[in-house]
Amino acid sequence: MRCKGMTLIELLVTLSIAAILLSIATPTFSSWITQSRLRAAAYDLFTDIQKSRSEAVKRSARITLWNMADNDWGSGWEIFIDANEDGDRDNGETVLYTRGAQASVLDISGNSSVSSMISYQASGETALASGAFQAGTLTLCGRRINKAYQIVISRGGRPRMIAVTRSAAGCS
Secondary structure (H helix, E strand, C coil): CCCCCCCHHHHHHHHHHHHHHHHHHHHHHHHHHHHHHHHHHHHHHHHHHHHHHHHHHHHCCCEEEEECCCCCHHHCEEEEECCCCCCCCCCCCCEEEEECCCCCCEEEEECHHHCCEEEECCCCCEECCCCCECCEEEEEEECCCCCEEEEEECCCCCEEEEEECHHHHCCC
8 A cells, every 4th residue: 555645855855945936036025015115105195195285275274294203204294284384283283194104114205395394275285384385306215126206296286106216216
């Protein structure tokens, strides 16, 4: 009678092949996860910018989206009703939405006019606390991948998102 099973040699060969395949797939899987996190963070920020704009028009009030740490969008952001129109969240100003810190494998930064906040007037246009128009670009870079996203905010306040390479986005 013949036994059905594997010999020790067959088991070791199978485990060796599985280990080789796993070592090949791991870097690809890691890159895929980073790309997925980058895309999710880009869409989250883009959606929240659009939400800020629509809330400003709906409420006929100044709505500001600001990062909770100086010039570090990766630490998270809040959308609030900016009653005194200074671009900073003060005590007593109503917070409409908060989004927590993004994945540590991402860098999110904005150029000078949008480095700390984006503020919408009741007309749906962006404006600095001084009243000057606000336009700029937020850049989201993933570490160890060659992909980046940029969210460009036009003079009229309308955001658009584009996918670019790391070098084109100026990621470090």
